Amino acid sequence: DNQVTQSPSSLSASVGDRVTITCRTSQYTDIYVNWYQQRPGKAPNLLIYGGTTLQSGVPSRFSGTATGTEFTLTISSLQPADFATYYCQQSYRNRLTFGGGTKLEIK
């Protein structure tokens, strides 16, 4: 099974809020997980790789954690530019699978 379960599928929040998005992989360990942001009409953009490493140029309000098969993306204080769709992506053996996405909307 190569499924990645991402939750929630949508989220309403206000500027300044702290939000967390979760991805759960299958029972395997040693899975590599990345996070991407996609703004409307644009290509996705890498935020975090290897579960916890911030990509160069990405603001420090973004952070990632990895615990076994559970991975989280947290935005500590939402800014207007952060309202977008977020995807996790696992890389395990020959399985490069994306989560279903989380659409983050302004409350």
Place this chain on the structure above:
Amino acid sequence: EVQLVQSGAEVKKPGESLKISCQASGYRFSRYWIGWVRQTPGKSLEWMGIIYPGDSDRRYSPSFQGQVFISADTSINTVYLQWSSLEASDTAMYYCVRIINFNSGTNTGATFDPWGQGTPVTVVS
């Protein structure tokens, strides 16, 4: 700066063939895996396949194996995605992606960065 510039939008009929392209710049093209990701309207992302231009080693997602063909031309730093017979279900946005952090021995670590701007493909009769 690493850049991936894709070919323009396509409108085709079912049964037609198609080849779209992506030209890379700003890095050593032959030294990184590069591939394609599909995004269907209102849906998530699907990895299709990747190629190592240095030796043309290819890896395909089981969902796309036999449905598409990926190739690369190192003389012009360009990767291609082609179909021999399109179907309406191929209507989607296709993104070119460079792969970083990939351990090809264990097939782990694949990270997509950067992404091309996308090529919309519409298949309609």
